[in-house]
Amino acid sequence: MVAPPDNDVLWARSLHYSHNGSPALTGVSLGVREGDILAVNGPRGSGKSTLLRCLSGQLVPDQGEVWFNSSPVHTMNAVLRERLRRDRFSWIDPEPCLVPELSAWENAALPLLMRGAGHRASKTAAMEWLERLDIGACARKRPHALLQSQRQRVAVARALVTKPSVLFADEPTAPLHQADRAQVLRTLTTAARSHRITVVLATLDPEVATLADRTVSLLDGRRVGSLQPSEAEGQDACSLSV
Numbered sequence: 001m002v003a004p005p006d007n008d009v010l011w012a013r014s015l016h017y018s019h020n021g022s023p024a025l026t027g028v029s030l031g032v033r034e035g036d037i038l039a040v041n042g043p044r045g046s047g048k049s050t051l052l053r054c055l056s057g058q059l060v061p062d063q064g065e066v067w068f069n070s071s072p073v074h075t076m077n078a079v080l081r082e083r084l085r086r087d088r089f090s091w092i093d094p095e096p097c098l099v100p101e102l103s104a105w106e107n108a109a110l111p112l113l114m115r116g117a118g119h120r121a122s123k124t125a126a127m128e129w130l131e132r133l134d135i136g137a138c139a140r141k142r143p144h145a146l147l148q149s150q151r152q153r154v155a156v157a158r159a160l161v162t163k164p165s166v167l168f169a170d171e172p173t174a175p176l177h178q179a180d181r182a183q184v185l186r187t188l189t190t191a192a193r194s195h196r197i198t199v200v201l202a203t204l205d206p207e208v209a210t211l212a213d214r215t216v217s218l219l220d221g222r223r224v225g226s227l228q229p230s231e232a233e234g235q236d237a238c239s240l241s242v
């Protein structure tokens with residue numbers, strides 16, 4: 001195994017993944033520096049979600065390597081990958097997936113409570129994020145009493161409440177209107193920058209990608225677009241810091 005570059009928090013080499021025999025990723029390499037916001041851009045079916053799921057340890061690539069800091073994620077067993085995801089990563093889905101029996105603040109606090117944090121401290125942290133996302137007034141409501149855009153903000157608060165090392169966001173603003181979209185993205189990127197949270201953001205929207213520090217474009221499971229000269233030089237070693 002080739003060791004990843006020191007300055008990449010997340011590094012992938014030549015990832016291949018097939019869903020039931022259909023190739024979704026065919027040799028994607030990339031590196032993400034700590035604190036960077038990386039957009040993964042591309043049309044429907046280009047492999048964005050599959051890439052995020054391989055990078056976050058939800059899927060194990062058929063071939064290739066994924067490293068988080070100096071740990072090889074692709075060789076971890078399911079228990080270690082689950083622990084990594086719980087302790088160091090967060091995830092936002094396109095559709096907010098909340099626990100219907102819990103209130104908005106309880107949903108947002110859930111990752112802290114599951115780690116054994118105290119009730120009061122967890123509630124305070126969750127409330128802070130709900131306020132920042134302009135839904136503090138909804139904290140006691142259950143998901144069914146919230147608008148879709150409010151539910152997605154709760155999901156964003158839940159993803160930020162642990163201050164993860166890496167936040168994976170798979171089209172996080174897909175269910176939102178234009179105005180909500182801008183506010184949620186601004187909160188997400190501001191929070192990430194102020195807490196040095198690395199973000200990997202899959203999006204169909206080239207405008208969303210402009211908020212990122214760097215963009216990787218995918219088409220049919222491959223990276224497309226011109227490489228920087230330094231990337232081209234490093235291609236043989238498959239160390240592509242984007």
Ligand SMILES: Nc1ncnc2c1ncn2[C@@H]1O[C@H](COP(=O)(O)OP(=O)(O)OP(=O)(O)O)[C@@H](O)[C@H]1O
Nearest residue numbers: 019020022023024043044045046047048049050051
């Ligand atoms: N669970 C699955 N079973 C079978 N094929 C799948 C599965 N998930 C994804 N695929 C296929 O793998 C390819 C890549 O899909 P993926 O969801 O990663 O792309 P995407 O760029 O995120 O697309 P979208 O924007 O529509 O979510 C597509 O051809 C898709 O149909």
